[in-house]
Amino acid sequence: MSSKKTRIVLVLFTSHESPLSVPGTRMYTARACLAADSWASNLVSLLSSSVPSHHNAWSEAGKIGIHVDPLSTVLRRAGYRAAFVGTRQSESLARQCEFDEVAIATDGDGIKDATAIFKRAGDVPLFTTCVVPSFSEGWQALATRLASSKEHRTIVLLAGLAPPATLAGAAIPNPDGISAPFTVLHEKTGRHVAGPTHLWSIIDLAPSLLGLAGIKVPYTMVGKDQHPFWLGKPRKAVKFPRDRCVVEHADGSKTTWNGRYLLTVHPGKDAGELIDAGHRDGDGRNLWDDPAAAPLKSRLLLEFLWAQLDKECMPMPRIAGA
Structure with missing residues (x-):
């Protein structure tokens, strides 16, 4: 095996994908909570490890904010050449x-x-x-060749950028409606390892890729480096494992997911949604106004505030150079 720097290949799909499986390879597969409702916003969130309210690109016509360091920039500083292949819609x-x-x-x-x-x-x-419409046999074959290359050590990330169309606009949030599958192929990942019960956000993928490649994660990336999970290591091996995810919707509402409960808060409204989605006895009812669920709602609203704080990069860009 060559001692050269690890190649990193991202293959990202703008349509919703079922689990991205590459038989015969060493792979880790799970689902990641998306950052927004649109594939374009999720593309920038994945590359920059920041949420839409920070990078400000809510659509393919969006303008990315100045306090963002996408993977391409970080890796160019580390001596990489950064190349992009994609659709006309992703060019800007x-x-x-x-x-x-x-x-x-x-x-x-x-x-x-x-x-x-x-x-x-x-x-x-x-x-x-590579940003392409959908996963195909051709991409499956190419991903296999790249991951098994003896000439270049390669990390391959396959990831969906869009939630299922039938669930994305659902009145009651659903875990599958705010997440998409991803698969990591690397020589050290476990063979056909299913995602464990811990949480992934799409903003965790960039810092995890950098961590796996041995490259320092910049402070502007707010996701968590959870790459030890890709190597089959226990939760204690991850310095800051994820406990909750946040999805920012185009209408200004925000949903948090802690692995069991979905809490959605709407701007300027008293009404919201509280769904027990992670328990076998959960029936999908909205518990927001249920008196018996009031202590639970209070706790989850506190977690919601923690999740908002967790999105902030520290030190703050506006004072980092002070």
């Missing part, structure tokens, strides 16, 4: 992330363009992000 966001090369897929699924980038790179440390 990609160019704002300062990739060295931005290519619009010429063959629909981008496999031809991505393969050409890998061949041209030679021994140059390479970070490649």
Whole structure:
């Protein structure tokens, strides 16, 4: 195996995907809570490890905020060449992330363009992000080849960027409606390891990739480096494991998920949703106005505030240089 820097390849899908399985490889697969309702906003959240209210890109036409360090920027500082292959709709966001090369897929699924980038790179440390409509047999085969390469140690991340269309706009939140699958392929991941009961947010993927590659995570990334889970290590091996996730919706409402309860708070409204979604006896009822659930709601509202604080990067960018 070469001692060169680890290559990092992201293959991201703009349509909802069922579990992303690559048979015959060492892989870790789980679901990650999304940061927003749109694939474009989730793309920026994944790359920058920040929530939409920070990076400010709510759609493919969005303008990314100045206090954001996407993976492409971080890895370029570490000596990588950063390349992007994607759809025309993702081009504007990609160019704002300062990739060295931005290519619009010429063959629909981008496999031809991505393969050409890998061949041209030679021994140059390479970070490649591919944003394509859906997972295909072609991507499955290419991911297998990359992950099993003897020439370049490679981390491959396959991830969905969009929730199921039938659940994304549901009146009552559902865990599957605010999450999407992801799979990590790497020589040290467990073989066919199912995701454990702990939580993942899409903003955790970038710092976890950096951690696995041995690269320092910048303070602007607010996600948690949970890469030890990818290696089959116990929860105590993760310095700051995730206890709750936050989804920011386009209407200003926010949903928190702690693995059992979904709490949604709406701006300027007394009404909300409190759903016991993680218990086998949960019936999907809204417990927000249930007197018996008042102590639980009080506790979850406190957790909601903790989740808001957890999204803040420290030190704060506006005073970091003071």
